[in-house]
Amino acid sequence: MLRLPMTPRRNLADIAACYGFHFHIIDGEPYWDESRAYRFTLQQIEQGIEAPTEELHAMCLDLVGRVVADDALLTQLAIPELYWDAIAASWRRQEPSLYGRMDFAWGGSGPVKLLEYNADTPTSLYESAFFQWLWLADSVAAGRIPAGADQFNSLQEQLIQRFALWRSADPLYFCCCRDSQEDRGTVRYLEDCARQAGLDTRFLHMEEIGLGVGGVFTDLQDRTLRQAFKLYPWEWMMRDDFGPALRGGRTQWLEPLWKSIVSNKGILPLLWRWYRGHPNLLPAYFAEEVQRPGWRLAQEMGAQWRGFVRKPLYSREGANVAMFSDRDGLRCEAMTGGDYAQEAQIWQACAPLPRFGDDYTLIGSWLVGDRAAGIGLREDNSPITKDTSRFVPHFIA
Template sequence: MRRITTAARKNWRERALEAGFAFHTIDDSPYWDESAYYAFTLRQIENDIETPTADLHAMALDLVDEIVASEERLRELAIPPAFWDLIARSWRAREPHLYGRMDFAYDGDGPAKLYELNYDTPTSLYEAAFFQWQWLDDRQRAGTLPRTADQYNSIHESLVEAFGTIAPHLPRPFHFAAVRDSIEDQGTVDYLRDCALQAGIDCDKLAIEDIGVTADGRYTDLDDRVIGTLFKLYPLEDLFADDFGRHLPSAGLRLIEPPWKAVLSNKGILPMLWRKHEGHPNLLPAFFDDGYGELPPGWVCKPLHSREGANIDMRLPDGTRLKSDGPYRGPWIRQAFHPLPRIAGRNPLLGSWVVGDRVCGLGIREDDSLITRDTARFVPHVIVEEERGALVA
């Protein structure tokens, strides 16, 4: 794995505008960064990223049966009891899920280490699925990358296929929703809706804030139609906490992601995975904060519910402490400290994508800090040939 500096396309902003990539710059700071790319060998992708992701995905799904059947486990995850039956019903019915992202620390040598599962509202999707593929195609057409270069990326095709597979099982009307004022969330929802349309699904879009509730607890759109299926880029735990969400158990609304994803999107899944698979080469020791065991020097403290690197409390082995602000509070987990690699002054975090149950792509975000925050930059990647021990780009 190498970080290779390169000249950006002169027209990349125009290409972004044409593609509807409105959040390539956020708060006047670059988010999309093609001044460099990461080069992997096919062996690194297949052995160190793809296979572990598939294994961990299966291990995580295997835990869901155990968790939904246990009040003790649901309490450990701090899931409100009012939603336990809803979660269990959605799992037993195997309500379809769409996608998720696993975040790994990986330096190109040795096993990738799982930081967390983003299995409810993962973002950085459009840039991973579409825009970095366009970047590769443009670079190859310009002759600045060879035709033999590839990319670990079948995310778009997998999304369209997944929507086509689950479409017959989804009640109508089908709506996509996100917070009105989030340009990134709106862009992600626009992209996902386009994938659904390509799969032949008739669907609409509205803001989360515009969803209404009838007197008998049904959710409606702006035309007062009762919503059958809702893709919501809005955390399940927030729905459970909102007054708006108290109708979910009896509303008859089909959600994507389904309620059972509240189990896997919770940081508590990390100590549960470690408890069941202690010593697995891709897992880090992790414990619930009210009863954690012995950790090697250094630890990272995370709330059960947090996103975008917020409210992380990191103690390095040398005693240095790094903390990030944010709105999230306890309960917490503690996870063994395992640093991101430091390459050219940047710390890359690898996001491995799973669509349905298919492992299908990679996105990389870089931060100057060991904590990957919402200001991290997205950097594209390629797969290159390996010839006589050298990488050939």
């Protein structure tokens, strides 16, 4: 895994505008950054990233089956009791999932380390699946990278194939909040993939969803939403005024309700509990475990871990994360603000991101259904990857 300097395309702004990449610049700063690129070998991709991604996903599915049958675990994950039966029913019905993204710390050698699983509402999809592939084709044609270069990226093909599961007489609604250009771009891209799969699609802002007679969700014309994709977290939906209507199961949601378990950072200590010592996992514990009298976090984690990270169960884009560079929690190396300070927390051993110059690099490994489908890399000038991070393309040579 090498980071190489690259020459950006002269007409990048025109290309982005042509293909609807309206958020390649965010708040006046470049979000898409092709002044560098990461080079991988095929072995690094297949053995180092692809295989662990699918194995970790299978472990997470096993975890869901355990959690829905255990009230104590549902409580530990801070999932409201009101929804326990509905989540279990969603799991028993084997409602299909569409996609997800695992975030890894990895510098190209040794096993990748799972930092978290964005299993419900992951973004950076359009740039990973489409614009990154377009960059590869243009860069090969211009001779900037080797003629035989490839990319770990079958996202678009797999998404189109996966959407066939929702082909029916009912339209598939695509929903996101107003005033987020990035979310709208992600939803627009997914809607396009669904149309290529032969689905009838419609768009609706989350704020426009209504509640009809009998507790059914409706659109602006009072038509029932029988199936809908939402770029809106389950924990928010459960706390909304209309949340209790989710228990009726009248709408098939993408992602399904059981994904509220996998998208919870509490799966990290549960994975460690059941797969302790797995090479792709980091030691992780719930805050209540760490706070037990006489319990020593450093001793439990082992001598090889020199620091740890504190994370809320529900947190997005690196919000309210604290990173400590010592075993006693006295030296805080980095801390972020946010809206999740009151959430329950976990503690996880620190696997520092690889550093290239002043940038820290995070690998996002995508799944479509149960299959690994590609990667996207983000850089940040902080060891905690935030919403101000930059997306950098990759290739295999």
